[in-house]
Amino acid sequence: MNFDWTRISDxxxxxxxxxxxxxxxxxxxxxxxxxxxxxFVERAVAGKRVLDIGVVSHSARYFDEPxxxxxxxxxxxxxxxxxxxxxxxxxxxxxxxxxxxxVDATSELDLGERFDRVFIGDVMEHVDNPSALLLFAKRHLSxxxxxxxxxxxxxxxxxxxxxxRQGVVVVNLDHMAWFTPTxxxxxxxxxxxxxxAYHLVKPIGGISGAIKKFAWRLGVSPIxxxxxxxxxxxxxxxx
Numbered sequence: 403m404n405f406d407w408t409r410i411s412d413x414x415x416x417x418x419x420x421x422x423x424x425x426x427x428x429x430x431x432x433x434x435x436x437x438x439x440x441x442f443v444e445r446a447v448a449g450k451r452v453l454d455i456g457v458v459s460h461s462a463r464y465f466d467e468p469x470x471x472x473x474x475x476x477x478x479x480x481x482x483x484x485x486x487x488x489x490x491x492x493x494x495x496x497x498x499x500x501x502x503x504x505v506d507a508t509s510e511l512d513l514g515e516r517f518d519r520v521f522i523g524d525v526m527e528h529v530d531n532p533s534a535l536l537l538f539a540k541r542h543l544s545x546x547x548x549x550x551x552x553x554x555x556x557x558x559x560x561x562x563x564x565x566x567r568q569g570v571v572v573v574n575l576d577h578m579a580w581f582t583p584t585x586x587x588x589x590x591x592x593x594x595x596x597x598x599a600y601h602l603v604k605p606i607g608g609i610s611g612a613i614k615k616f617a618w619r620l621g622v623s624p625i626x627x628x629x630x631x632x633x634x635x636x637x638x639x640x641x
Contacts, residue, residue, distance in 0.1 A: 539551075
């Protein structure tokens with residue numbers, strides 16, 4: 403079952419509830435330093451039925467790039483349906499042979515299909531109602547399915563350094579919110595999902611990588627500072 407702080411107290415600042423979260427989060431945290439985030443997602447979706455939400459990545463200029471995420475997911479999956487709200491670009495993708503529909507993934511629509519994997523790549527921070535987005539994903543999960551949601555890590559070196567250099571952090575101007583592991587726990591509790599894990603994914607090697615990993619083990623450097631994204635993995639609460 404999902405973590406529910408309200409069984410401990412009705413106070414969200416209760417010390418015992420927070421202490422339990424501090425024990426839980428390191429157990430949920432999975433660190434991957436042998437691949438990038440898209441490579442990790444490719445492994446997760448390989449041969450599966452996949453729903454990919456937010457495939458356009460803002461602009462058609464990405465479609466021909468080898469690192470374009472939906473292209474890589476489409477090739478890795480056994481079956482892939484992509485969704486986006488930008489109708490002209492959805493039409494262009496279908497013309498290129500992709501299977502894409504123009505759908506608002508915060509709606510109450512049921513597509514009539516179920517999927518082993520739902521990937522939500524850098525969408526949560528853009529939408530007005532992230533709970534509706536995750537409920538849409540939940541609605542389309544098959545038994546044993548997983549939702550993977552990628553979102554920027556506000557505690558990462560990228561943003562912390564910008565804050566110290568400029569005194570303020572200016573991010574993508576279309577962003578509406580940040581999401582952290584505690585927030586992922588809470589949103590999953592409210593909508594009937596379970597945060598199964600959260601993944602930190604970035605290739606880190608060489609001498610500098612060995613030093614970083616040693617510092618993590620000693621506890622002298624926070625692990626999450628080195629990773630620009632969170633990848634939250636949700637499942638149904640009974641699984």
